[in-house]
Amino acid sequence: MTSDDEMQEQQPNQDALLDKLEAYFPGRFVRKDLTQRIKEGANVPTYVLEFLLGQYASGSDPVTIERGVENVKKTLANNYVRPDEAEKIKSKIREVGSHTVIDRLQVYLNSTADRYEAAFSNLNLVGVPIDERYVQDYERLLVGGIWSIVRLSYDHESIDHFIIEQLTPVQVPAIQMSEVYEARPHFTTDEWVDLLLRSIGMEPSEFDQRVKWLLISRLIPFVENNYNLVELGPRGTGKSHVYKELSPNTILVSGGQTTVANLFYNMARREVGLVGMWDAVAFDEVAGINFKDQDGIQIMKDYMASGSFVRGRNEIQADAGMVFVGNINQSVDVMLRTSNLFEPFPPAMGTDTAFLDRIHNYLPGWEIPKYKPAFFTNGYGLITDYLAEVMRELRKTGYGDVIEDYFALGNQLNQRDTIAVRKTVSGMIKLLFPDGQFTKDEVAEVLAFALEMRRRVKEQLKKIGGMEFYDVNFSYIDRETGEETYVTVPEQGSATLIPVGIEKPGFVYTVQYDEAERVSLFKLETTKAPGSGKLDKTGIGSNRAAREAMDTAMRYLLVNYNQIDQRMMPMKHAYAIHVTNLNSNETSEHLSLATFIALISISVERPTLDSMVVLGEMSLGGSIGKVDNLADMLQVAQDSGAKNVLLPASAMAQMATVPPELMGAFTWVTYKDVEDAAFKAFGLS
Structure with a gap:
């Protein structure tokens, strides 16, 4: 039991939040540490426990809370059905005549008998007749089933024997969204964020703003239709918890083994699978995902892209999002250097770019700290099932x-x-x-x-x-x-366009005028393969001058490569260069020297200097052109994050036009001719 002193030690705004909860969400909140106190011994989801707490222990009065907790414990002890005690409970119902149970029910229509029948999950009862009024009042009984408090009786003379006398869902049957809309303006955004986190059991005072947003973003599949999310990270960060415990509308597929019939559509029964029953289908441990059907991944790709799939002659629509969670067993830095961040996926998925391209959000689970006791709140939050129903309504x-x-x-x-x-x-x-x-x-x-x-x-x-x-x-x-405004990912390095550190071989940055006569930063990314000395150019559209400038560099390399490194043998390779204007969508016709250096870089598998930009261009004969408006080019280079500038020695005459703050911003690397530029770009004199 949490003492009054411990409660007073909580975050200062907790009292203010409690006052607002009592004013705007009366009867809709509980103290979150109570759930853990009574969860042991009853393997039921959090939303079931909090429904009961909401009935018996809602509010902030300590006496009422303690009395309510005892009532919940008694209710669970007397009525919750443990799977291993199913036969004992059925026998009790037969001998005593009636008994109240807490179990998960799913209802089916028996068209042969023209009646609805219930199947009890833990009690292991099927074919129990149920009054159609319950189906009409609680349609979710037909879609995935719901936890309920059920009064069962036994009739020795009836062929069915077990009879449902009364059914009460252990879930919020209905909500008024106006309650949420009218309450939200009375909370600041920070208060609302803290309330959301406490509602899912976390203590916001333990996290910075970044982690708070990451934790909340786990809930996007609850409120957004057909939302595909991936979260990979270390063990013990609660990746799968939210999809198993926090809502009756999501399902966690453990182990990864599934079938097309189970997930999408059962042709024999003509029934839609999990995607039609749940708001989100989460796969635990992505490394183990395996379809027994050969076309499983293809159907999943179609569904993730459009929210529909075809089975037989039917095109079926569904709203469930796909969530993939799993563990990363090494540091992110190592993965980025040696493979990629999808490496934990099975090969059939992790190398399928069409599948991966359908993912809307890769949540960086490695930024969420491993859970420890202090992370779980003792404060007040919305009843989990109430929050789940609010989120479901928001899907509309x-x-x-x-x-x-x-x-x-x-x-x-x-x-x-x-x-x-x-x-x-x-x-x-x-x-x-x-x-x-x-x-x-x-x-x-x-x-x-x-x-x-x-x-x-x-x-x-x-x-x-x-x-x-x-x-x-x-x-x-x-x-x-x-x-x-450009947006980067933290694990890729700095927030500048040119990342901090050594780039890959074949990657070169240059500042040049684009077609609209604007000074822009260009990035050249180069690959090579066995071939016959040809250069494939992408990213320049139909700009003939840009194409000719890049071809100039290739022709010069084919003739003069032995002056740099005779082992390159460019006539035995095929090269591909992709050009990107990082400031606009225009290309440039001044790419000859940058192309030349990029081709050498990929040929000798050597990166250029750290955060370097190349200035200048070359002719087919190897002469170096003039650099115009050096100050403007250097300003773009500085704004982009450049640390080293490779520029022709002739440009030093313009240094008088360069502001002093730019003069000291770079390490200057000057060259006198094309071959000199090639050597110095790699730090060679």
Whole structure:
């Protein structure tokens, strides 16, 4: 039992939150530590226990709470059906004549007998007739079943013997959303976040703002239809807990083994599977996911993309989201260097870019600390089942279009990226601002979060699938000011366009004028394969001048490679370079020298200097062109995060035009000709 002194030691705003709960959610909240006190010995979900606590121990009066806890314990001891005691309970009902049980019921229509029949989960009873009024009042009995308090009697003369005299769902049967909409404005956003966390059993004072948002984002599949989420991280961070314990509307598939019939559609019975019964289907331990059917993953891909699938002649629609949780057994840094963040998935999924591209949110589970006792709250929160029903009602609304009121998405987001970001924005808005009242700054914060969660997916797709997924520089544009803000993922490095540290071989940054005569940062990403000295160019559209500039670099390399490293043998390789303007969607015709250095870098498998940009261009004869407006180019380089600048020696004459703060911002690496540039780009004199 928690003492009064311990309660007073809680976060200072707890009393204020309690006052607001009593004012705006009377009878809808409980003290969360009570659940753990009575959970031992009764293997029932949290939402069942809190329903009972809401009946007997709601409010803040200590005497009422203690009396209520004892009533709940007695109710569970006398009425909860343990699977190993099923026969004992059935015998008791027969001998005594009637008994009240707490069990999970699912109802089926027996069309042959023209009646509804109930199946009890733990009591192991099937075919028990049930009055149709219960089915009409509680339709969820037909869809996945619900926990209930049931008064059962026994009739020796009836062929059915067991009779349901009374049924009361151990779940909130109905809610009024107006209660939530009217209450939300009386809570600050910080208070509401804390209330959500306490409602799922966590103590917000133990977490920073970042972790709070990550914990809350686990709930997006509860409020957003067809939302696909991945969370991989260390053990002991509660990844699967929310999908098993916090709502009667989600299901956790343990072990990963499933079938198309179980998950999607049973052709023999003509019944929709789990996706039609639940709001979210979560797979625990992604490494063990395995379909017994060969077409299982393909059907899952179709469903994750459209919310529908075809079985036989029928196209079936469903709203359940797909959630994949699992463990990462090594550090994220190691995984990023040696493989990718989808590596824990089974090979059939982890290498299938079409499957992975359908994921809306990769939640970084490694940022959530391992649970310890202090993380579990002793404070007050909404009854879990009440919160679950509120979240289910919120699935009927959508806020994905609120972005358009204030912002436009950057040009590197494709259609799937846009859909994913909109869904995440919609889900977070519903959770944080269920009344639909929010500011532009609050939308910006949610939007940046959504872009990060989707970019994490795209960054890994880029590692797995190559150039098809190279557009990863996600951004949003303020419609009022035109300001563009780029969003990165923390594990990729800094928040600048040029990441801190050594890049991969073949990756080169250059600052040049684009087609619209704007100074822009360009990124060249290069791959090679066996071939015959050809260069494939992407990202430059139909710009002939850009194509010719890159071809100039390739032709010069084919003729002069032995002056740099005779082992390169470029005529025996095929190269591919993808060009990205990281500041706009225009390309440039000034890419010759950057292309030349990128080709050498991938050929000798050597990266360029740390955070380096290349300035200048070359001709087919190897001469170096003039750099115009050096100060402007250096400003873009600094804003982008450059630390080293490779520039022609002739450009040093313009240094008088460069502001002093830019002069000291870089390490200067000068070159006199093409070959000199090639050596110095890699730190060789």
